[in-house]
Amino acid sequence: MSALIDVDGLTRRFGDFTAVDAVSFQVEPGEIFGYLGANGAGKSTTIRMLCGLLAPTEGRATIAGHDIARDPRAVKRSIGYMSQKFSLYLDLTPAENLEFFAGAQGLSGAERRRRVRDALEHSGLDARRDTLTGALPGGLRQRLALASARLHQPRILFLDEPTAGVAPDARRAFWRDIRAVAAEGTAVFVTTHHLDEAEYCGRVGLMVDGRLEALDTPAELKRTLVPGVFFTIDGDAPRADLRRALDGAAGVRGLQPFGRRLRVRLDPDAALADADALTARLADAGVADPRVEPTTPNLEDVFLELVGREAA
Amino acid sequence: MRVEALAVARKEVRQTLRDKRTLVVLVIAPLLQLTVLGFAVNLEVEGLPTVIVDADRTAASRDFAADLTAGELFEVVERSPVAADGVAALVAGEAEVALVLPRGFARAELAGRPAPVQVLTDGSNANHAIVARNAVEAFALQRGLQRLRERGAVPTMGRPDVRPRVLYNPTLDSRVYFVPGVAATLLLVVTFIVTAMGLAREKEAGTLEQVLVTPLPPSALVVGKTLPYAVVGMLDLGLVVTAGAAIFDVPLRGSLFLLAFAGALYLLTTLGLGLLVATLAKNQQQAFMAAFFIILPMVLLSGFMSPVPNMPEWLQYATLLDPVRHFVEILRGVLLKAAGWADLAPQLVALGGMGVLVFLLSARALSRKLA
Ligand SMILES: Nc1ncnc2c1ncn2[C@@H]1O[C@H](COP(=O)(O)OP(=O)(O)OP(=O)(O)O)[C@@H](O)[C@H]1O
Ligand SMILES: [Mg+2]
Numbered sequence: 001m002s003a004l005i006d007v008d009g010l011t012r013r014f015g016d017f018t019a020v021d022a023v024s025f026q027v028e029p030g031e032i033f034g035y036l037g038a039n040g041a042g043k044s045t046t047i048r049m050l051c052g053l054l055a056p057t058e059g060r061a062t063i064a065g066h067d068i069a070r071d072p073r074a075v076k077r078s079i080g081y082m083s084q085k086f087s088l089y090l091d092l093t094p095a096e097n098l099e100f101f102a103g104a105q106g107l108s109g110a111e112r113r114r115r116v117r118d119a120l121e122h123s124g125l126d127a128r129r130d131t132l133t134g135a136l137p138g139g140l141r142q143r144l145a146l147a148s149a150r151l152h153q154p155r156i157l158f159l160d161e162p163t164a165g166v167a168p169d170a171r172r173a174f175w176r177d178i179r180a181v182a183a184e185g186t187a188v189f190v191t192t193h194h195l196d197e198a199e200y201c202g203r204v205g206l207m208v209d210g211r212l213e214a215l216d217t218p219a220e221l222k223r224t225l226v227p228g229v230f231f232t233i234d235g236d237a238p239r240a241d242l243r244r245a246l247d248g249a250a251g252v253r254g255l256q257p258f259g260r261r262l263r264v265r266l267d268p269d270a271a272l273a274d275a276d277a278l279t280a281r282l283a284d285a286g287v288a289d290p291r292v293e294p295t296t297p298n299l300e301d302v303f304l305e306l307v308g309r310e311a312a
Numbered sequence: 313m314r315v316e317a318l319a320v321a322r323k324e325v326r327q328t329l330r331d332k333r334t335l336v337v338l339v340i341a342p343l344l345q346l347t348v349l350g351f352a353v354n355l356e357v358e359g360l361p362t363v364i365v366d367a368d369r370t371a372a373s374r375d376f377a378a379d380l381t382a383g384e385l386f387e388v389v390e391r392s393p394v395a396a397d398g399v400a401a402l403v404a405g406e407a408e409v410a411l412v413l414p415r416g417f418a419r420a421e422l423a424g425r426p427a428p429v430q431v432l433t434d435g436s437n438a439n440h441a442i443v444a445r446n447a448v449e450a451f452a453l454q455r456g457l458q459r460l461r462e463r464g465a466v467p468t469m470g471r472p473d474v475r476p477r478v479l480y481n482p483t484l485d486s487r488v489y490f491v492p493g494v495a496a497t498l499l500l501v502v503t504f505i506v507t508a509m510g511l512a513r514e515k516e517a518g519t520l521e522q523v524l525v526t527p528l529p530p531s532a533l534v535v536g537k538t539l540p541y542a543v544v545g546m547l548d549l550g551l552v553v554t555a556g557a558a559i560f561d562v563p564l565r566g567s568l569f570l571l572a573f574a575g576a577l578y579l580l581t582t583l584g585l586g587l588l589v590a591t592l593a594k595n596q597q598q599a600f601m602a603a604f605f606i607i608l609p610m611v612l613l614s615g616f617m618s619p620v621p622n623m624p625e626w627l628q629y630a631t632l633l634d635p636v637r638h639f640v641e642i643l644r645g646v647l648l649k650a651a652g653w654a655d656l657a658p659q660l661v662a663l664g665g666m667g668v669l670v671f672l673l674s675a676r677a678l679s680r681k682l683a
Contacts, residue, residue: 050524073527081525087518091327103319246676 003028003133004156004187005050009059012045019045021210022059027187029155032178034198035191036303037207042189044084047158047206050189051081060232064155077105080149084160086141086189091282094125094144097133098151105152119147123177139170146177148276157181159190162199165199175200195299205297213306224233226305228253230295234261236288245285246272256304265301313535316528320536324510325519328540335457337506338544339551342498346491347559358445360407362386365398370418373641376429377411380451385443398432408434421459460572491556492643493616495591496636498552499575500582500610501546505603507538507586511678515590518522530679538583545582549575553647566646570653574646578639580667588674591681610636629683 003026005207012020020042027033031148037043045258048054051063061068064078074131088097098116120126123143128136133144142162149157159178163171175197182188182202190201198204206214206221233242242262246252251270256263266273272281275292282290328334355360358601364377373681382386389407392398412430420427431448433441514520523533553571556562585606593599611617613627620628631637638659645651645659653660 034615053521053524076525076527079525081522083518083521085518087522089327089519090517091324091330096323096326100319100323101522101526103322104316104523104528106315106527108315 001094003034004064005060005061005189006063007050007061010046010049010056010061012042012049012054013056013057016127018210020049021213023210024059024213025205027189028155029185029187030182031057031203032182032188032190032200032201034204035189035207036195036198036299037191038307041207041225042210044160045205047081047160047191051158054078055130077152078155078246080152080154080157081144082142082149082155082157082159082162084164088133088145090132090183093122093130094133094136095129097144098148101148102151107152113204115151119151122311123147137167139173142166142170142174142177143177146174150181154186155173156187157189160187161191161193163192163194167202168230171197171300195286195303198299206303208306208310213310214298214302218299221299221302226254226297226301227264229268230297230301231266231275231278231292232258232295233264233292235282235290237286240284241285241287245287246278246284249281254301254304256301263295263301265297313529313532313589315533316532317539320528320533324537324540328544334506335523338541338548342502342548342552342645344431344557345498346494346555357360357440358384360409360440360444361385361389362411363390363392363398363401363407364388365395365410366397367395367415368413368417372418372421373413376413376417376455379455380411387449402432402434405434407564408437408440410645411448422649433609436656473623489644489648490616491552491560491562492647493550493614493640495552495556495643496578496614496639497611497616499545499548499578499639500636501607502548503541503579503582504586504589505600506544508542508589508593508599509596511537511587511590512593512596515593516595524682530682531675533682534587534678536674538587541586542576542579542583545579546572546575546637556647562647564647565650566652570656571643571646574639574642574663576657577660577667578635579662580671581635584667584671584674586674587678588670591674591678592674610634613637616638616640632662633666635663638666 005027008024010020010023011018023042023046025033035043045054049069050057050063052068052075052201055069063075066074066078068075082116089100092100095116098119100114102112102115120129123140123146125136125140125144125147127139133141136144146159146162149159160180163174166174171194172279178188178190179200192198201218203215203217205212205219214225233246234242235242239257239260239262243255246255246262246264249272251267251272252264253267254263254265264278272278275294278292279290281291328338336575340465364381366377377388380386386409390401395412395414398407398412401407402410410432413668414430414434417427417429429448429452431445433444435441511520514523549571553562553564557564586603589599589606590603593602596634613630613634615623615631616636620631620637624633642651642659642663643658645656649655
């Protein structure tokens, strides 16, 4: 079984500026592929090239076996796309939007009616089918956009920041949809700003300034990029005092604010890499009532590590 | 392609019916403008404010002034025996015409010598000035002949007797002449702007991008986006012709089918231009500006407000490239003269040629840009 998305050395320049720099990866059927990166890292530019909206400057890519440069129509037939900016018609109802996009896919008659009805039911929009789309809350809009992108049952879905600006519980519902879609064998390529969402992804690619700096499962990324043990520390002291107590100590690899608290990453073999040792150290430094809890690395640590390396 | 084009057209109609502003532009505005423009523009000249300067103060001079100003053309606003008053009234803008009958007018006329009459006109409205001068000359000639007959003298020489009669618009009602021009202009503005703005709006909103990731062929987009406005354009044409007949008594002497056919050819150009502007413009504002700067010269060159024969010669050739000019001629021909296919063949061919060319080129440019 070959990959549904196969990208090789894909590059896009705007004048002198390289927005996407020789990116290569594959996405298999049923896989959720997360694409992470800061603003302007080149996520949308990558998607737009893969959807046939933007011509690559260099490199090649095939979508479901079709070359994006040579056969854009075949590519379009096999993909569904949700753009970063909501772009269904605000002055049409959900039912009318779905009907239009089904028609644009060449669906007609009873088949079209059935798909539209199913899509409305599945996305929980049945009750609002005749409200104007512009009047829907953000979460429902995004589910409508997803339903619209899936009308023709594409084998590949491109979702560009589908949960930006969506309330947390609506975000969770949305991700349930995405996982269900992938479980049916669809390849899902999704970009996000929310690092916690990347944990739902089978594999994650990290974009920094147009380059794909790391690509692996979340667990592997954490293991290889941010090895070490993690603790969150707290106490009856300002965060600056907590930081001062540990800054520069042997074995301390990183200190990050975490809410009111502080996250510490330590070498596994360091003397301080132990809850009791850390507590003692904080008490010695004059922090009243120090509290130390072991925790696990997350993708934010990975991301910060990568960006830090870039800067160094 | 049929399914996709229909889906686009249906969506377009839905949005239009829902958007009150577009509806107003498409239906109400044309009627309103036709009425307002029709009443505002009146090419007939009458009631020219006139000063009578009668320095002669004789029965003959009074008679001359009274007979001349008896009609609708001159309206006497002031009388004075001093010529300087007439000039002052013209300078002050209180009058457009001053008729000066100098002392000795009656004596000269009685003696059979040329009797001097002076007409001063405000040339800032050249048309008014010419009409006034011609009227005075014609009246003077009539009066001279009248005098000869009264004395029993019959002019021995035959003289040409010019009796102008206007065909097709016997009462020279300028509105009848004007309505076809308004109809052509309105059709141009409405279909051009709505097409261009509609696509530009989709570009701005990002919905066009969402459409472009579907396998919908560009031709379906072009057809779906223009067909509804072509239908509206034809309805507008019918509406304006009907309103012209009801409000301004514009006749419909020729074939309705010919009118509709020419309308369809004309719409190819206007819709094609809409597509072209939408292709080039990045947003609605640019589309609007571009449309404005294309429409303006088209209307000016059409001869609808200033007749083509009054233009410099090189400009007259340029008007041949203006579809509005051809459509106005066809409308006037069909409405006022019962002109048929053969009479209007040159205009129809020109209009059709330009229409097909513009539409195809624009549609291709748009498809290229989209694909
Ligand atoms: N059409 C364009 N012309 C010039 N520069 C562009 C164009 N499109 C994108 N860029 C630039 O390319 C870079 C990458 O943009 P892109 O939209 O891919 O970023 P992104 O990772 O999606 O960011 P965001 O999280 O803000 O959506 C940015 O610096 C952007 O300014
Ligand atoms: Mg983006």
